[in-house]
Amino acid sequence: MRKGFIAYIPAGFPDLETTEKILLSLNGLGITGVEIGVPFSDPVADGPVIQIAHKVALENGVNLDKILEMVSKLKVDYDLYLMSYLNPILNYPAGKEILIRRLREIGIKGLIVPDLPLREVENVEIDFPLVPFVAPNTRESDLERIRRVSAPFVYYISRYGVTGEKEDLPFVDHMKMVKERLRLPLFVGFGISKREQVEKVWEVADGVIVGSLLVRIISETSRKEVAAKVKEKVKELIGDHS
Amino acid sequence: MKGYFGPYGGQYVPEILMPALEELEKAYEEVSRDEAFWAEYRKLLEDYAGRPTPLYFAKRLSEKYGAKIYLKREDLLHTGAHKINNAIGQVLLALRMGKRRVIAETGAGQHGVATATAAALFGLECVVYMGEEDMNRQRPNVERMRLLGAKVVPVSSGSKTLKDAINEALRDWITNLPTTYYVLGSVVGPHPYPTIVRDFQKIIGEETKHQILEKEGRLPDYVIACVGGGSNAAGMFYTFIDSGVKLVGVEAGGKGLETGEHAASLLRGKVGYLHGSKTYVLQDEWGQVRTTHSVSAGLDYSGVGPEHAYWKETGKVFYDAVTDEEALDAFLELSRYEGIIPALESAHALAYLRKIEDLDGKIVVVNLSGRGDKDLASVLSHPRVRERIS
Numbered sequence: 001m002r003k004g005f006i007a008y009i010p011a012g013f014p015d016l017e018t019t020e021k022i023l024l025s026l027n028g029l030g031i032t033g034v035e036i037g038v039p040f041s042d043p044v045a046d047g048p049v050i051q052i053a054h055k056v057a058l059e060n061g062v063n064l065d066k067i068l069e070m071v072s073k074l075k076v077d078y079d080l081y082l083m084s085y086l087n088p089i090l091n092y093p094a095g096k097e098i099l100i101r102r103l104r105e106i107g108i109k110g111l112i113v114p115d116l117p118l119r120e121v122e123n124v125e126i127d128f129p130l131v132p133f134v135a136p137n138t139r140e141s142d143l144e145r146i147r148r149v150s151a152p153f154v155y156y157i158s159r160y161g162v163t164g165e166k167e168d169l170p171f172v173d174h175m176k177m178v179k180e181r182l183r184l185p186l187f188v189g190f191g192i193s194k195r196e197q198v199e200k201v202w203e204v205a206d207g208v209i210v211g212s213l214l215v216r217i218i219s220e221t222s223r224k225e226v227a228a229k230v231k232e233k234v235k236e237l238i239g240d241h242s
Numbered sequence: 243m244k245g246y247f248g249p250y251g252g253q254y255v256p257e258i259l260m261p262a263l264e265e266l267e268k269a270y271e272e273v274s275r276d277e278a279f280w281a282e283y284r285k286l287l288e289d290y291a292g293r294p295t296p297l298y299f300a301k302r303l304s305e306k307y308g309a310k311i312y313l314k315r316e317d318l319l320h321t322g323a324h325k326i327n328n329a330i331g332q333v334l335l336a337l338r339m340g341k342r343r344v345i346a347e348t349g350a351g352q353h354g355v356a357t358a359t360a361a362a363l364f365g366l367e368c369v370v371y372m373g374e375e376d377m378n379r380q381r382p383n384v385e386r387m388r389l390l391g392a393k394v395v396p397v398s399s400g401s402k403t404l405k406d407a408i409n410e411a412l413r414d415w416i417t418n419l420p421t422t423y424y425v426l427g428s429v430v431g432p433h434p435y436p437t438i439v440r441d442f443q444k445i446i447g448e449e450t451k452h453q454i455l456e457k458e459g460r461l462p463d464y465v466i467a468c469v470g471g472g473s474n475a476a477g478m479f480y481t482f483i484d485s486g487v488k489l490v491g492v493e494a495g496g497k498g499l500e501t502g503e504h505a506a507s508l509l510r511g512k513v514g515y516l517h518g519s520k521t522y523v524l525q526d527e528w529g530q531v532r533t534t535h536s537v538s539a540g541l542d543y544s545g546v547g548p549e550h551a552y553w554k555e556t557g558k559v560f561y562d563a564v565t566d567e568e569a570l571d572a573f574l575e576l577s578r579y580e581g582i583i584p585a586l587e588s589a590h591a592l593a594y595l596r597k598i599e600d601l602d603g604k605i606v607v608v609n610l611s612g613r614g615d616k617d618l619a620s621v622l623s624h625p626r627v628r629e630r631i632s
Contacts, residue, residue: 157258
């Protein structure tokens, strides 16, 4: 059985040109989408691997405009989401309304904001589909809140911790419960790096989100080979043996 | 709105932290009404930390400035700064919540030492995150924390200072939620921290008010405190808000506000989101948080407590900045005129005395938030000081 797969690719790591090549290489695999990571100076929900990607991208002078410029020309057969911490969105130089208009024009399907919890959503007024997070400790009342929002999917944080490769998959039962409660597609991220984890998640939820593993491969591979390597790893994770 | 000071504050943290913040809020609400908790807190501050601290009339300094200058001597507290007030309060709260492991961030090392001290007092495991840059310039405090049994974890990400130490402490907390209490050291971070820390520090202002009324029979004209994250200032000001006293918060002007190398978030920052709070943040045009500069590690922070943002906006407190050099001059001045070596942080508040134009005959209270032993190495290596000591 084949279900959903979303890759997290940090924009501008090691440079924007390489990011574009990686994104193009993921065409034709039938994946659900890619979260494009906007670099931030203080990525508090991320582990060391993704922190370095943010740092390098910022040192390269990558900013939201350069990322959107690259993405706007991109032809891909999967959905694109933007993952950004809150401050770069709300302090976008031309104003958040202009940014949101731009995101719509480009066809971005949703925003993933790791430091914007459900309870603060109404206080920041972002008129764009926001992907809600659910964690193993999320309260019942917040699940109710999610039932009322419209979003492309729900991001399930699979463990207590920051992003990074792990082997296990705790909280499968909770995942199952959440899946039954919500009508939206449930995608599971944080620590997913093995084919076996992907298979287990696919049994109870709609898809996986893989980040740190791919970012590590990007950091360890030469620019020339990186797109092919990332594609190869994604194929392995989704069990595509073609 | 709950969790906000006017439009500032809130809980802008990863979803996974929300239940922990709710648990903390609930626990704090419970102890707020529990007289036994506050009795224990006050008793420890008296018997163990050395409260009340004196409100000292600085005679020679007063003569020099033609005013009546009083120093609130938080520098005389155990561990050498006001930070112990909050550390003891929060460790007591951690015990109430059944947590046996506490973590903390530290800039100058004073909050780290205070937390390590309170943890040792109750036999708790303690881990302190500290920027590598700060570890270098505050070496004695690193050794102190280790002696007290705490583990000091160097933080090498970002600017390697307080802001990055807070990031790392938050990451630890996210990973170890069920066992761990995060002892935040300033009036920053997500709700309820800015309120909790201010409440554990407001004893500074309450004592000061009582003491000045006893000595002078009236409230002072000015109360001055330095502002990094802003805990000593919040603790000092809270009681005096709307009382007619002119309250002045002094930020770190670094090499001068015009150079961009400073840590004056309220004066030169823009409203943004950092460490769970909507507040003033020093940032670039793309919303990236800027690195800061100050001779004082404890003020070297890109954000500021949300309640200060509110006090600034409403005009309840006036904020200004002094440079590294002005602070160093004040550091030497207090040492020579009063025989008190102040922390570089507190020296920023003292330096503001020279900036008040109508000082003549006024009563001024300066919060001497900490003592300067920890700063000797960095002060003595500064050319401005070297040339003036024999």
